[in-house]
Amino acid sequence: MKIIIVGNGMVGFKLCEKLVAKSTKSLDLIVFGEEMRPAYDRVHLSEFFNGKSAEELQLAPSSWYADKGIELIIGDPILEIDRKAKSVRSYLGRVAYYDYLILATGSAAFVPPIPGIEKAGVFIYRTIEDLVLMQSWAPKAKTGAVIGGGLLGLEAAKAMIDLGVCDTHVIEFAPRLMPRQIDDAGSSLLQGKLESLGLTIHTSKNTQEILGESAISGMQFQDESILPVDMLVISAGIKPRDELARACGLEVGPRGGIVVNQYMQTSDHHILAIGECALYEGMIYGLVAPGYDMAEAAVSTLLGLEKTFQGFDMSTKLKLIGVDVASFGDPFVTGNDAHTIVFEDRNKGIYKRVNISPDGKELLGGILIGDADQYNMLLQTCKNKVVLPPNPEDILLGARGGEHDGGAGVTSLPDEAVICSCEAVSKGDISSHVLEGAATLDDIKKCCKAGTGCGGCVPMVKDIINHTLKAQGIYVRNVICEHFEFSRQELMDLIRLHDLRSYDEVLTVHGQGDGCETCKPLVASILASLWNELILDKGNDTAQDSNDRFLANIQKGGTYSVVPRIPGGEITPDKLIVIGQVAKEFNLYTKITGGQRIDLFGAHLSDLPTIWEQLIAAGFESGHAYGKALRTVKSCVGSTWCRFGLHDSVSFAIQIEERYRGIRAPHKIKGGVSGCIRECSEAQSKDFGIIATEKGWNLHVCGNGGSKPQHALLLASDLDSETCIRYIDRFLMFYIKTADPLTRTATWLNKLEGGMDYLRNVVVNDSLGLGAELETEMQSLVDNYVCEWKAAVENPAFRKRFSHFVNAPEEKDPTVQFDELREQKMAKAWK
Amino acid sequence: MVDTMNDKWIHACSVQDVPENGGVCVKVADLQIALFHFKRRGEWYATQNECPHRHQMALSRGMIGSQGDEPKVACPFHKKTFSLKTGECLSGDECAIKTYQVRVDDDQVFLSITDDEL
Numbered sequence A: 001m002k003i004i005i006v007g008n009g010m011v012g013f014k015l016c017e018k019l020v021a022k023s024t025k026s027l028d029l030i031v032f033g034e035e036m037r038p039a040y041d042r043v044h045l046s047e048f049f050n051g052k053s054a055e056e057l058q059l060a061p062s063s064w065y066a067d068k069g070i071e072l073i074i075g076d077p078i079l080e081i082d083r084k085a086k087s088v089r090s091y092l093g094r095v096a097y098y099d100y101l102i103l104a105t106g107s108a109a110f111v112p113p114i115p116g117i118e119k120a121g122v123f124i125y126r127t128i129e130d131l132v133l134m135q136s137w138a139p140k141a142k143t144g145a146v147i148g149g150g151l152l153g154l155e156a157a158k159a160m161i162d163l164g165v166c167d168t169h170v171i172e173f174a175p176r177l178m179p180r181q182i183d184d185a186g187s188s189l190l191q192g193k194l195e196s197l198g199l200t201i202h203t204s205k206n207t208q209e210i211l212g213e214s215a216i217s218g219m220q221f222q223d224e225s226i227l228p229v230d231m232l233v234i235s236a237g238i239k240p241r242d243e244l245a246r247a248c249g250l251e252v253g254p255r256g257g258i259v260v261n262q263y264m265q266t267s268d269h270h271i272l273a274i275g276e277c278a279l280y281e282g283m284i285y286g287l288v289a290p291g292y293d294m295a296e297a298a299v300s301t302l303l304g305l306e307k308t309f310q311g312f313d314m315s316t317k318l319k320l321i322g323v324d325v326a327s328f329g330d331p332f333v334t335g336n337d338a339h340t341i342v343f344e345d346r347n348k349g350i351y352k353r354v355n356i357s358p359d360g361k362e363l364l365g366g367i368l369i370g371d372a373d374q375y376n377m378l379l380q381t382c383k384n385k386v387v388l389p390p391n392p393e394d395i396l397l398g399a400r401g402g403e404h405d406g407g408a409g410v411t412s413l414p415d416e417a418v419i420c421s422c423e424a425v426s427k428g429d430i431s432s433h434v435l436e437g438a439a440t441l442d443d444i445k446k447c448c449k450a451g452t453g454c455g456g457c458v459p460m461v462k463d464i465i466n467h468t469l470k471a472q473g474i475y476v477r478n479v480i481c482e483h484f485e486f487s488r489q490e491l492m493d494l495i496r497l498h499d500l501r502s503y504d505e506v507l508t509v510h511g512q513g514d515g516c517e518t519c520k521p522l523v524a525s526i527l528a529s530l531w532n533e534l535i536l537d538k539g540n541d542t543a544q545d546s547n548d549r550f551l552a553n554i555q556k557g558g559t560y561s562v563v564p565r566i567p568g569g570e571i572t573p574d575k576l577i578v579i580g581q582v583a584k585e586f587n588l589y590t591k592i593t594g595g596q597r598i599d600l601f602g603a604h605l606s607d608l609p610t611i612w613e614q615l616i617a618a619g620f621e622s623g624h625a626y627g628k629a630l631r632t633v634k635s636c637v638g639s640t641w642c643r644f645g646l647h648d649s650v651s652f653a654i655q656i657e658e659r660y661r662g663i664r665a666p667h668k669i670k671g672g673v674s675g676c677i678r679e680c681s682e683a684q685s686k687d688f689g690i691i692a693t694e695k696g697w698n699l700h701v702c703g704n705g706g707s708k709p710q711h712a713l714l715l716a717s718d719l720d721s722e723t724c725i726r727y728i729d730r731f732l733m734f735y736i737k738t739a740d741p742l743t744r745t746a747t748w749l750n751k752l753e754g755g756m757d758y759l760r761n762v763v764v765n766d767s768l769g770l771g772a773e774l775e776t777e778m779q780s781l782v783d784n785y786v787c788e789w790k791a792a793v794e795n796p797a798f799r800k801r802f803s804h805f806v807n808a809p810e811e812k813d814p815t816v817q818f819d820e821l822r823e824q825k826m827a828k829a830w831k
Numbered sequence B: 001m002v003d004t005m006n007d008k009w010i011h012a013c014s015v016q017d018v019p020e021n022g023g024v025c026v027k028v029a030d031l032q033i034a035l036f037h038f039k040r041r042g043e044w045y046a047t048q049n050e051c052p053h054r055h056q057m058a059l060s061r062g063m064i065g066s067q068g069d070e071p072k073v074a075c076p077f078h079k080k081t082f083s084l085k086t087g088e089c090l091s092g093d094e095c096a097i098k099t100y101q102v103r104v105d106d107d108q109v110f111l112s113i114t115d116d117e118l
């Protein structure tokens, strides 16, 4: 069977792909393309302006066609079809014969006949070549305009901004933006958002003439107003490319488009048409997903399979200049046919509308602007006629006061629900792939392509995978993120085993991709917990959260806080004076913290090294208030002064704070030592709390303040100081090695199987035989301690990093602002 | 490679001034631009330094990484992430950030900034 495809656009390419996949026999397939390059991703065309190259946009390289035995002829459009001879003739004079001819010629931009439209500086927005032309013109342009406030027009406007044409206007003939997708209220909200981003929007505006000599200099409108512009993009709609079909006598629609039936056959059954050139039941589908569906139907027709084209839902979700816009089902129904629920938050720029059947049972359609997270769920609810909850507004707002999400989770969807509409993959398809062993998103993408198109369905695909796995009783692995397929504990073992010392090495050896804000600090913390090397060394500084990277907590406005260590809360008058002097010199807000020490707020990044130099000179060291590390060991005054004190709780607190200072852990660690059972240091609310008894110390562990306070539990009683420290060594090291990231000791214990009894067995009875090892590991961390602030200020290379401007290190960030507060300063409230 | 005579390209700093796989903030007249050396990918990116979420001048201090193939930066304040290629916000509905072109020539880093931004 000889097949010829005319047009190598998105849909033409999809047809090749599906034919190759479905055909059992080898194909005799020739593709003619008019453009100079093989099919590329037109949907993401605008990314060309953000640096995506033409090659990156390509759907497949030329070699792909050759590998599949497809003859691809590009840069040579077909000029004529001879239906009798069943042949086509190209511009370069090639003649080829077909049994079946498929027209996938797409559409062209519709250019309204406005006088002057041929002037230089007027562009259309359809092909890479169009974009190259715009790119070379844009540097000369100061003011730009787009005719057309639909989906494509707004995208073109964004492209102009990307091209540096900051003053860009959108001219829409209709009274609102995106008239086919959204209503007036939605449009007015969208308009507000777009205007705040620098676009000027004109609605109900009809262009009468393009002004200028040979190049555009302005636009004149019907209302006689004039807008001076030096660049214009026309995006007023599309015109199906039906010229070949027309010339050879195929039936076309009154307003263009090649008429097809559900088999994609034209009026000549040896010629099929698909994509944006095809007119099905009076409709041109200007989106790629229906085109793909048509390609699927055409393959069925060619290979004698079942599937036909049944029309397509025009629901869309997109991000326009960073603003979510979605519409689904019938967005406009009103009156007796529907009840409409509207949620509007002008403050946040959110507009949501759903149309509900008068009996309140069915979702008919809706519009989401500003926040379209619920799009997939609502679309599925609408398409599958899922029965709505008793209070239908719950689907928009969530059930208030209850635990459930309005009952519309993936579980409530039927198996037929189409989850990925780009690739037409249903919920049932995905679950069955999962049951056959595809357990990750990537597996699913590979085996059925779900999620590979626009990507909008990815969260739902993930939910379905997890849900299916769980329903099978399969343990869903607790992996760190897309870059590491391990739990924290597994990764820690691997790093130790392979003796890795930098984030980059760890990623290269055990991960994939380039890392992210989840795995970077996690790995950096593991490296610190294992080796206790300087956290800024070996390129690990850029893997740290801002706080660790600059050894200080970032504050509102971008300044930092300085917290010197004051072990056990004990401080000499001389040191207090130095803190006061430093705070005065650098104009810092000072406060006694809840952890028995002093915080100095509002320091400029570039002042940090000098501040610390002065503090270190006076005998201070880092308080690690920025790290997932030991914070404070609070003390009460104890037996040295207190009439009830049994032992010297201050000395013991200082000893312990100095032992564990600087050690990195899955989360921060706090301790306390009280001199008697009156418990003035609140030790039982700490990760480890020590309380003096007649015979020694009681050790409590896994307490927590925070939002879910939990008292520490007794681990062992009447310990001598040495044993008490040994147990804390084991306890902390065991926690460091086994806890999930960002889990405090209390939460860790709550999840630990066997709970406190198990922990006591490990720490006190050494049931795992790990005691000695844990102690050795802890001792090596203790021995490796250096004050990282001292290291930072003494190393010119580190010191250099503490400046706001790389090219003006002596200048401070001029946007930092303060207000006054009780004779000190405070950060200016943020906008 | 670079036409340094072309006044569109503005000198930012030298390659050594920028931490590997991290960022710095470059001052260009009154603009603050975050410049990133994505060593792992052998790429350079530049964006506005201001995070659109709470208008904090902080993106240069953020962690860079990838989401799928997309290179991104996470704001140090609330971890909103933005594509380094397109500037698009990848988390939540913050608006996009501006991106700038970067050239590296003979160990010197240049930014492309149009006159009307300055």
Ligand code: SRM
Pocket: A553, A554, A555, A561, A563, A591, A592, A593, A594, A595, A596, A597, A598, A599, A625, A631, A632, A668, A670, A685, A686, A703, A704, A705, A706, A707, A708, A744
């Ligand atoms: C400064 C201080 C408040 C004060 O002015 O007193 C403070 C300030 C912050 N606390 Fe705290 N906490 C302070 C004592 C506490 C205490 C009381 C204590 O330590 O006795 C608690 C409850 C005890 C506990 O942790 O179990 C406490 C529970 C938290 C929590 C909740 C932890 C939890 O397990 O749920 C957070 C959030 C977190 O760490 O994720 C937090 C986080 C923070 C952060 C780091 C928030 C942030 O990321 O910016 C604040 C940093 C301010 C800054 O810029 O320096 N802070 N915070 C206190 C510093 C103590 C110190 O000297 O280091």
Ligand SMILES: Cc1cc2nc3c(=O)[nH]c(=O)nc-3n(C[C@H](O)[C@H](O)[C@H](O)COP(=O)(O)OP(=O)(O)OC[C@H]3O[C@@H](n4cnc5c(N)ncnc54)[C@H](O)[C@@H]3O)c2cc1C
Pocket: A006, A007, A008, A009, A010, A011, A012, A013, A032, A033, A034, A035, A042, A043, A044, A045, A046, A076, A077, A078, A079, A104, A105, A106, A107, A125, A126, A127, A152, A155, A241, A244, A274, A275, A276, A277, A285, A286, A287, A288, A289, A291, A318
């Ligand atoms: C900027 C932009 C953004 C878009 N965004 C979205 C979006 O977000 N979501 C969405 O669903 N859709 C979007 N679209 C629409 C989407 O790109 C189209 O629906 C899709 O490309 C249609 O595919 P097609 O193959 O029918 O047509 P095309 O991709 O246009 O391909 C047709 C090809 O046929 C060639 N051709 C025509 N005549 C001949 C001939 N005689 N001989 C040989 N070759 C010929 C043409 O040169 C062209 O290469 C967007 C379009 C544009 C321009």
Ligand code: SF4
Pocket: none
């Ligand atoms: S309680 Fe909240 S507001 Fe107060 S310091 Fe702690 S984190 Fe900040």
Ligand code: FES
Pocket: B051, B052, B053, B054, B055, B056, B075, B076, B077, B078, B079, B080
């Ligand atoms: S200020 Fe950047 S995420 Fe909030």
